[in-house]
Amino acid sequence: xxxxxIEKQLxxxxxxxxxxxxxxxxxxxxxxxxxKTSLVNMIAGLLRPDxxxxxxxxxxxxxxxxxxxxxxxxxxxxYVFQDARLFPHLNxxxxxDYGRRMNRLPSDPVQHRRIIDLLDIGALxxxxxGKLSGGERQRVALGRALLSKPRLxxxxxPLGALDEGRKLEILPYLVRLRDEANVPMVxxxxxxxxxxxxxxxxxxxxxxxxxxxxxxxxxx
Amino acid sequence: xxxxxxxxxxxxxxxLRVAIIATLVATPFGIALAWLLARRDFWGxxxxxxxxxxxxxxxxxxxxxxxxxTFGRRGLxxxxxxxxxxIVFAFRWTGAALACGVMAFPLLVRPMRLSIEAIxxxxxxxxxxxxxxxxxxxxxxxxxxxxxxVLAGMVLGFAKAIGEFGATITFVSNIxxxxxxxxxxxxxxxxxxDGDAAAGRLVIVSIVLALGALIAAEWFARRATARLxxx
Numbered sequence: 054x055x056x057x058x059i060e061k062q063l064x065x066x067x068x069x070x071x072x073x074x075x076x077x078x079x080x081x082x083x084x085x086x087x088x089k090t091s092l093v094n095m096i097a098g099l100l101r102p103d104x105x106x107x108x109x110x111x112x113x114x115x116x117x118x119x120x121x122x123x124x125x126x127x128x129x130x131x132y133v134f135q136d137a138r139l140f141p142h143l144n145x146x147x148x149x150d151y152g153r154r155m156n157r158l159p160s161d162p163v164q165h166r167r168i169i170d171l172l173d174i175g176a177l178x179x180x181x182x183g184k185l186s187g188g189e190r191q192r193v194a195l196g197r198a199l200l201s202k203p204r205l206x207x208x209x210x211p212l213g214a215l216d217e218g219r220k221l222e223i224l225p226y227l228v229r230l231r232d233e234a235n236v237p238m239v240x241x242x243x244x245x246x247x248x249x250x251x252x253x254x255x256x257x258x259x260x261x262x263x264x265x266x267x268x269x270x271x272x273x
Numbered sequence: 274x275x276x277x278x279x280x281x282x283x284x285x286x287x288x289l290r291v292a293i294i295a296t297l298v299a300t301p302f303g304i305a306l307a308w309l310l311a312r313r314d315f316w317g318x319x320x321x322x323x324x325x326x327x328x329x330x331x332x333x334x335x336x337x338x339x340x341x342x343t344f345g346r347r348g349l350x351x352x353x354x355x356x357x358x359x360i361v362f363a364f365r366w367t368g369a370a371l372a373c374g375v376m377a378f379p380l381l382v383r384p385m386r387l388s389i390e391a392i393x394x395x396x397x398x399x400x401x402x403x404x405x406x407x408x409x410x411x412x413x414x415x416x417x418x419x420x421x422x423v424l425a426g427m428v429l430g431f432a433k434a435i436g437e438f439g440a441t442i443t444f445v446s447n448i449x450x451x452x453x454x455x456x457x458x459x460x461x462x463x464x465x466x467d468g469d470a471a472a473g474r475l476v477i478v479s480i481v482l483a484l485g486a487l488i489a490a491e492w493f494a495r496r497a498t499a500r501l502x503x504x
Binding site: 129 | 393395396398399400401402403404405406407409410413414417418500501
């Protein structure tokens with residue numbers, strides 16, 4: 054499903070990560086500054102590796118030796134950022150529809166309904182992002198990413214900006230997503246408890262290197 | 274004070290036409306340049322930036338003279354345009370529009386550039402991950418978010434264009450009905466005996482137009498802030 058073998062120099066920091074996973078929910082675990090976000094940005098195509106390859110679902114999206122770099126907008130990935138990044142000039146319904154319009158996908162009312170129900174965001178449709186709570190914003194961001202029909206969903210600390218109460222509010226949605234949405238995901242977190250609930254496989258990152266890889270038990 | 278005479282109306286309408294055309298033609302160039310200066314790093318960027326601002330600090334008579342040398346009938350560009358495309362600037366209202374557009378350009382670009390710089394680039398990244406090609410990101414995210422700044426730039430540019438005097442009179446002279454704008458009409462009137470009343474009326478028109486533009490620009494700027502905060 055996902056194969057990564059990259060090197061990247063970012064100032065003083067060097068990232069050198071290699072792993073391959075068929076897991077449905079890969080947990081990328083590490084302290085802040087371990088290189089998690091840079092790694093995810095490379096999978097997304099927002100950052101270009103200095104050397105190496107990235108293969109998503111059998112398609113080579115990066116291969117520096119062969120000069121391949123598929124731009125982010127052609128990778129068909131969904132990316133949920135820590136800070137939601139909803140478009141402030143569009144309401145919730147337009148935000149949700151953005152990926153479908155950009156990818157020129159035919160409308161799919163069944164899937165649309167299913168995701169909106171899954172995330173409980175039906176009542177928010179007419180609102181502007183500025184009028185949403187942090188938790189609501191994050192649910193809409195999840196829906197927006199899923200509705201672009203990605204083949205891989207990247208979640209970079211999607212609960213990171215929320216307080217404890219809000220985290221507990223969103224976590225069940227993420228578990229449902231993993232079990233029902235049928236999209237493999239890479240879930241980034243520095244919170245072992247979160248990953249124990251969500252991930253089926255763990256990639257542990259320490260100072261830019263993969264230190265362990267395996268089942269959830271590597272977290273202990 | 275008596276009513277506005279037909280001759281004064283001619284000057285007012287010509288000024289409006291010149292300023293509107295100048296603003297509309299300058300806007301796409303202004304947006305492109307604002308984006309380039311806000312978002313790209315390239316060799317000669319500071320030089321380009323300085324060049325854009327040059328009409329702001331250069332004596333207008335110099336700008337007008339340079340336009341005459343370049344776009345006049347015997348000018349390098351002017352000669353080519355006249356011979357091949359039939360576009361003539363010298364001593365025509367189109368020349369007045371060109372002069373006004375050049376003079377207004379720095380004021381038009383500035384708010385556009387600031388509003389593009391204020392946009393969170395991470396929103397553009399988000400759009401990219403959702404499948405938007407760079408040009409689609411520009412038209413669906415960057416431009417809509419910058420729109421109040423774009424409109425503010427247009428309003429300021431328009432206000433500058435309608436008041437332009439030095440470069441216009443140098444380049445296209447002061448021909449009633451063709452190149453005599455409000456400013457050049459006032460200039461002629463105050464040199465004419467008994468022209469004071471007419472000059473006074475045109476002065477009032479100028480003040481009203483300028484004030485209106487400034488208030489409109491301020492209103493658009495406030496809208497920009499609200500828009501970026503997603504309310």
